[in-house]
Amino acid sequence: MDLKGEFISKAVEIAAGVVVGYISYAVSARTSDLAGMFGVMTGLMTTMVVAILVESYRHAQDIRDSKASFITLTEKIAQKHQDTWDFAQVLRYGTTTIPNERVIDVVIQLLWRIKHRVLATSYVSPDVLWGRSYSALYHEIERAKIRVNKASITRIFIIDTQEELTQLRNVMSRQQEAGIKIKYIFKKTIDHTPTLKRGVATIESLDFDVFDDRLVLFVPTDKKRGPKYGKILFGKEECERYKRFHDYLFEEAEEIEWT
Numbered sequence: 001m002d003l004k005g006e007f008i009s010k011a012v013e014i015a016a017g018v019v020v021g022y023i024s025y026a027v028s029a030r031t032s033d034l035a036g037m038f039g040v041m042t043g044l045m046t047t048m049v050v051a052i053l054v055e056s057y058r059h060a061q062d063i064r065d066s067k068a069s070f071i072t073l074t075e076k077i078a079q080k081h082q083d084t085w086d087f088a089q090v091l092r093y094g095t096t097t098i099p100n101e102r103v104i105d106v107v108i109q110l111l112w113r114i115k116h117r118v119l120a121t122s123y124v125s126p127d128v129l130w131g132r133s134y135s136a137l138y139h140e141i142e143r144a145k146i147r148v149n150k151a152s153i154t155r156i157f158i159i160d161t162q163e164e165l166t167q168l169r170n171v172m173s174r175q176q177e178a179g180i181k182i183k184y185i186f187k188k189t190i191d192h193t194p195t196l197k198r199g200v201a202t203i204e205s206l207d208f209d210v211f212d213d214r215l216v217l218f219v220p221t222d223k224k225r226g227p228k229y230g231k232i233l234f235g236k237e238e239c240e241r242y243k244r245f246h247d248y249l250f251e252e253a254e255e256i257e258w259t
Contacts, residue, residue: 098230103219104134106230110211111141114151118142119246123158123187123207125225130171139178146179156246156253157184158206160225165256172256183253193252199245204231210246213239 098106111118122129129135145151155175159165165184176182190196190206200206207227208218216233233239 096232096234098217098232100227100229103217103227103230106232107209107217108134108137108141110209110215110217111138111145114145114212115149116151116212117210118151118153118212119210119243120153120155121158121206121208121246121249122155123205123225124219124221124227126164126168126171128226130168135171139174142175142180143178152181153179154181154246154250155183156249157182158187158190159184160187169256173258183250183255185249185253189252190249195248196245196252199248202241203245208242210239210242213243215239216242218242 142153146153157168157172159168168184172182172184187206190200203218205218205220207221208216210216213236214234216238217230218233219230220228222228233242
């Protein structure tokens with residue numbers, strides 16, 4: 001409480017005692033001096049009681065404020081610890097640039113750590129990614145996160161040909177059954193859509209994942225759409241530019257027809 005508030009509080013305490021004391025004195029003074037004295041004592045006691053009640057309220061308020069500050073501090077420490085843990089997991093490989101053979105391991109670790117949301121695209125060749133045995137592990141982790149954590153996972157498949165779309169139908173079906181929001185878009189559509197074309201210029205790769213709006217993992221591809229390596233980006237601004245492109249892409253992408 002500031003100085004002004006302290007002054008007002010004390011003034012209220014004294015005023016309450018004076019009022020009660022005066023009323024008691026005015027009522028009892030006519031009967032005897034002892035009764036009048038009792039009125040004065042009542043006023044003093046009232047001042048003390050009001051002071052105790054005010055101090056108790058202020059003390060309770062201080063406790064609530066301290067508790068709220070403690071909770072906020074704990075949350076900040078926990079978030080810092082979470083960020084440190086993620087960064088430590090990445091630095092196991094020596095740098096935020098992940099060797100190609102370790103990219104899948106990092107993705108799986110990050111999937112296990114998500115709490116709220118993943119925004120993903122898939123442009124790496126289906127034979128390299130979804131044709132491997134670990135794709136089933138992908139699906140099960142994502143299914144668990146959706147069911148247990150109520151996480152939201154969105155994946156947009158970027159494809160070159162109609163044949164590739166046919167090849168990916170089973171993969172898309174399994175992911176959709178797991179609760180993942182699935183869409184697809186042809187690469188040529190991106191190349192001929194001005195908004196998307198400009199968006200491509202703002203990101204490093206068409207194959208990426210945004211984890212909980214905290215970090216981005218992108219995978220540059222070669223001419224055959226094979227993965228070169230993975231790279232981690234931290235920070236709100238980095239996440240925001242990938243998220244923005246993902247939003248544009250999602251608007252233009254199509255839902256697969258199962259009939």
